[in-house]
Amino acid sequence: MRRLTRRVTRLGGLLVGAALALAPADPAAETHRVVIERFAFVPAELSIRPGDTVRFVNRDLVPHTATDGEGRWDTGTLSLGAAARVTFEAAGTFPYVCIFHPSMRARIRVVPE
Numbered sequence: 204m205r206r207l208t209r210r211v212t213r214l215g216g217l218l219v220g221a222a223l224a225l226a227p228a229d230p231a232a233e234t235h236r237v238v239i240e241r242f243a244f245v246p247a248e249l250s251i252r253p254g255d256t257v258r259f260v261n262r263d264l265v266p267h268t269a270t271d272g273e274g275r276w277d278t279g280t281l282s283l284g285a286a287a288r289v290t291f292e293a294a295g296t297f298p299y300v301c302i303f304h305p306s307m308r309a310r311i312r313v314v315p316e
């Protein structure tokens with residue numbers, strides 16, 4: 204009897220995990236775009252809501268990154284045409300740079316509704 208109870212408990216945990224994995228993304232969340240071109244992030248200043256995603260795409264011939272100033276997130280190296288997505292859950296201001304070209308600076312503000 205004790206064994207059976209344990210097994211059921213374990214199964215319950217698995218079901219909860221599956222339900223979480225299948226839960227749809229927040230329907231209100233949006234995806235924004237930042238284009239990297241001519242050694243600049245466009246737009247340089249972007250305001251989004253918590254849960255939104257920013258898609259960074261590089262249109263320059265040279266590689267760039269979008270790298271958080273405090274190391275909280277990083278797109279990694281983006282070559283011409285490459286893109287990376289970053290989702291921002293927490294509110295706050297996130298200044299970022301390109302690690303190859305530190306004069307490339309921009310900012311994302313995550314503002315609750």
Ligand SMILES: [Cu+2]
Pocket residue numbers: 266267268301302303304307
């Ligand atoms: Cu760069």
